[in-house]
Amino acid sequence: MTHLAPVWRRGGGVLTAVVTLTALGGCALVGGSDDDRDAPVVDVQRSVAATPDGDPSDESAQAPPAAAAVDACALLPKQEAEKLAGTPLEPPLEKPSADRSTCTYTGPTTGPTAQVEVYVGDGAKKFLDIDRELGHELNPISGAGDEAYAEDGTVFVSKGGVWACVRLVRSDDPATYRAALESAARTVAGRL
Incomplete structure (x- = not known):
């Protein structure tokens, strides 16, 4: 949808x-x-x-919506995305200047496989709604905005009615990055 x-x-x-x-x-x-x-x-x-x-x-x-004023790349800058992924990442993918609701950092072509995606606004909320409909296990995160949840490789956070999502793609066990993702959720909530 x-x-x-x-x-x-x-x-x-x-x-x-x-x-x-x-x-x-x-x-x-x-x-x-x-x-x-x-x-x-x-x-x-x-x-x-x-x-x-x-x-x-x-x-x-x-x-x-209030989310239109939020730049997804500013919620999680490249240096912080690299810390989350545990590897160097390329600058964010080019997109129309009017679209600041998404930000994607990819790993270098030489490897390792890595990608960090940040969504803000209705897209982030829709991502959460779809995962709920699919029956994904969502665990509450404490101390992150008004409402926050984590699942393997992804965190969702809401503050003041604006939703944001951070998704990490790595080929390692998702549990390896759970604490870093929850920390990223708290950081993003502080910037909403």
């Missing part, structure tokens, strides 16, 4: 919605050029009409 959350932008007299695909991160642009001014902007979940001055008439669509 993918959750779509519009972020409204105005440019060239056109009201445009940037729709974030939050199942595993990504972005799609809905809207168009000045020639498409009369084309409706449609959110898959609901339609939102624009007023004559270009503002959406649905007040809830105007305010982006």
Whole structure:
């Protein structure tokens, strides 16, 4: 399942919605050029009409979620991701500048196998919801935000209604990294 959350932008007299695909991160642009001014902007979940001055008439669509202000790479910078993974990592993968909800550090091609992924906002919450639906064993983490859980290779944390997730991919036993992941959850919660 993918959750779509519009972020409204105005440019060239056109009201445009940037729709974030939050199942595993990504972005799609809905809207168009000045020639498409009369084309409706449609959110898959609901339609939102624009007023004559270009503002959406649905007040809830105007305010982006608090998570939009959080940069996933700032929640767990490269040096801390390397400490978590126990190996050097490449700089974060390039992504559209408007999408700060995900951050992925990969291991060097020479090895070892390693990847650290950070999600913030609806994508992090959806990741947790899916794991719950799949029956994953989630253990509470104390001292990390308002609510926090750990499972093999992944931690989830919420503070002030904003969710974040840190996922570690290594070929070693996940138990090896459990304490480091829980520590990362506390660090991330402190930055939300």
